[in-house]
Amino acid sequence: MEEQTIMQQTDDRNAEIDRKLRQFFDGRIVRKDLTKKIKEGANVPVYVLEFLLGQYCSSDDPEVVSEGVETVKRILADNYVRPDEAQKILSMLRQRGSHTVIDKITVGLNMKKDTYEAEFSNLGIKNVPISEEYPAKFDRLLCGGIWCIVGLEYEFIEEDKNASPIHIRRLTPIQMPHVDINELKEGRRQFTEDEWLSVMLRSCGYEPDTLSEREKWLLLTRMIPLVENNFNLCELGPRSTGKSHIYKEERCHRAAERIYHCV
Numbered sequence: 001m002e003e004q005t006i007m008q009q010t011d012d013r014n015a016e017i018d019r020k021l022r023q024f025f026d027g028r029i030v031r032k033d034l035t036k037k038i039k040e041g042a043n044v045p046v047y048v049l050e051f052l053l054g055q056y057c058s059s060d061d062p063e064v065v066s067e068g069v070e071t072v073k074r075i076l077a078d079n080y081v082r083p084d085e086a087q088k089i090l091s092m093l094r095q096r097g098s099h100t101v102i103d104k105i106t107v108g109l110n111m112k113k114d115t116y117e118a119e120f121s122n123l124g125i126k127n128v129p130i131s132e133e134y135p136a137k138f139d140r141l142l143c144g145g146i147w148c149i150v151g152l153e154y155e156f157i158e159e160d161k162n163a164s165p166i167h168i169r170r171l172t173p174i175q176m177p178h179v180d181i182n183e184l185k186e187g188r189r190q191f192t193e194d195e196w197l198s199v200m201l202r203s204c205g206y207e208p209d210t211l212s213e214r215e216k217w218l219l220l221t222r223m224i225p226l227v228e229n230n231f232n233l234c235e236l237g238p239r240s241t242g243k244s245h246i247y248k249e250e251r252c253h254r255a256a257e258r259i260y261h262c263v
Contacts (some may be wrong), residue, residue: 024187081122106145147174
């Protein structure tokens with residue numbers, strides 16, 4: 001009886017966290033079970049899936065979620081560019097005159113022309129003119145590129161054969177180009193410390209209900225280098241427990257000078 005009471009309290013607490021997340025972070029939360037379900041049949045980056053699922057499946061209604069999953073599958077089938085199908089997509093763009101693609105976009109400045117140009121990773125095209133408003137608004141386009149949903153148009157002009165016939169009509173970043181820290185702080189205020197602790201752990205793929213208080217804080221400690229400058233972290237543990245993997249994944253984003261990982 002006592003065990004059932006504890007389980008009910010846990011379910012109620014999790015339901016309250018879910019309610020707050022939908023209210024204060026709508027469009028930014030993802031059901032990981034749906035990610036796994038679609039990922040098994042689609043060769044796409046996880047964050048592309050999660051962006052689309054956050055847009056179309058942010059609901060408790062099973063019918064809405066089911067419809068959203070089908071919408072995501074259709075978008076991926078129609079718009080995600082696979083490298084081996086690049087020429088097929090380009091041919092379709094030429095025939096239709098317009099098409100929407102999901103691809104990784106990198107932008108560079110052509111100083112000879114004083115214009116910005118985009119390169120599409122999977123589509124395999126470059127030197128595509130892009131309005132300067134996009135790199136100005138999403139500066140990560142200039143720093144290694146980000147995945148985007150891009151509306152393209154095709155128009156070949158006989159009098160100007162040197163110009164690219166492909167033009168960008170609309171660009172929407174999939175990876176978050178920047179974080180509104182004030183919005184994040186405002187949302188955080190709506191959660192208790194224990195609730196926010198659970199949110200952070202779940203965002204990392206852990207289930208906080210199965211962890212002790214000490215285990216929760218030890219797992220969160222691994223994220224300190226992401227927010228604290230000059231923090232030296234030493235991890236001790238046996239082989240194949242994720243030490244090197246965590247280091248490699250964090251090194252592009254961490255603020256720390258160094259992370260030691262030891263066996």
